[in-house]
Amino acid sequence: MMLRFLTIMIASMSLVACGDPDPNAPKPMLAIKRVHQIDGCEVKWVDNPYGANFYIARCGETVTNTWQRQSGKTQITEATINVNSEAELRKRLAEIEARNKALSKLSAEEKKALGL
Numbered sequence: 001m002m003l004r005f006l007t008i009m010i011a012s013m014s015l016v017a018c019g020d021p022d023p024n025a026p027k028p029m030l031a032i033k034r035v036h037q038i039d040g041c042e043v044k045w046v047d048n049p050y051g052a053n054f055y056i057a058r059c060g061e062t063v064t065n066t067w068q069r070q071s072g073k074t075q076i077t078e079a080t081i082n083v084n085s086e087a088e089l090r091k092r093l094a095e096i097e098a099r100n101k102a103l104s105k106l107s108a109e110e111k112k113a114l115g116l
Helices: 002-016 086-104 108-114
Strands: 031-038 041-047 054-059 062-071 074-082
Touching: none
Parallel strands: none
Antiparallel strands: 031 041, 041 054, 054 062, 062 074
């Protein structure tokens, strides 16, 4: 009987302690933790208290957001690229295709030496 009473008291006290959070408490804000200049691009690492942290890269008029999400035991990297025009997007696609074509000509040892 005493054990049952004690269990009920502990359960009810724990529920009372779970009140609403203080509405006047400051809300967590996004924070830019690191800024780097790489190949003429500005790269920022953003600490996001509401979800996954992410990177923002600004190269000229192009802005790329990159983040990782969990899928089971695997981290999946996702990105969005924002451009001002279709011509800019086609130009970026051509640059990426040229880079990938050049990389495909490298041997496994050359890729390893370059850290790719």
